[in-house]
Amino acid sequence: xxxxxxxxxxxxxxQLTKYLITSDLSWGQHIHLIPGVLGLTRIKNxxxxxxxxxxxDFRWVLAVISxxxxxxxxxxxxxxxxxxxxxxxxxxxxxxAVGNAVDRIMLGYVVDMIETEFISFPVFNVAxxxxxxxxxxxxxxxxxxxxxxxxxxKASSMPELKRLRESREKKSGENDDEDSSL
Numbered sequence: 001x002x003x004x005x006x007x008x009x010x011x012x013x014x015q016l017t018k019y020l021i022t023s024d025l026s027w028g029q030h031i032h033l034i035p036g037v038l039g040l041t042r043i044k045n046x047x048x049x050x051x052x053x054x055x056x057d058f059r060w061v062l063a064v065i066s067x068x069x070x071x072x073x074x075x076x077x078x079x080x081x082x083x084x085x086x087x088x089x090x091x092x093x094x095x096x097a098v099g100n101a102v103d104r105i106m107l108g109y110v111v112d113m114i115e116t117e118f119i120s121f122p123v124f125n126v127a128x129x130x131x132x133x134x135x136x137x138x139x140x141x142x143x144x145x146x147x148x149x150x151x152x153x154k155a156s157s158m159p160e161l162k163r164l165r166e167s168r169e170k171k172s173g174e175n176d177d178e179d180s181s182l
Contacts, residue, residue: 006095009095010096010099011127018111021113025040039115045111063105066104070097073094086137086138092137097131098127099130100127112124113125
């Protein structure tokens with residue numbers, strides 16, 4: 001249940017930042033936080049990540065997808081069969097998905113505000129950051145665990161392979177002895 005609380009904190013942080021941005025900046029207004037590095041620009045994102053498909057009205061489709069993904073993540077976290085850091089990563093993803101779903105359902109768009117000034121990169125929000133960081137952590141940890149489990153599986157099967165080889169060699173030797181006695 002701690003992971004659901006972590007997800008709830010992520011949603012709260014996301015919604016708080018969006019509230020602060022919408023109450024202090026007008027649409028398209030930009031302020032420099034760290035000149036040349038990071039700024040804030042209030043934009044309306046009616047599409048997916050990085051405003052993909054924003055020309056079409058996929059609001060409800062995206063909202064349904066966000067809710068479906070959130071339900072799946074909640075079930076996974078409640079069953080709690082993953083290692084703690086993988087569960088933590090999924091909690092971040094859940095918090096980000098719910099944060100953006102709230103915007104889509106309540107506003108019809110997602111409020112984005114974080115803008116990198118040192119590279120050309122789409123404007124994003126705190127929920128997007130939680131999703132990205134959570135996904136990166138999960139992929140790294142899950143991948144490392146899968147590799148480790150595969151190595152352990154191979155290592156544990158090594159004695160069996162050795163016994164199989166010895167048994168084959170023994171049978172082959174017995175066959176050779178029978179051939180030489182003829």
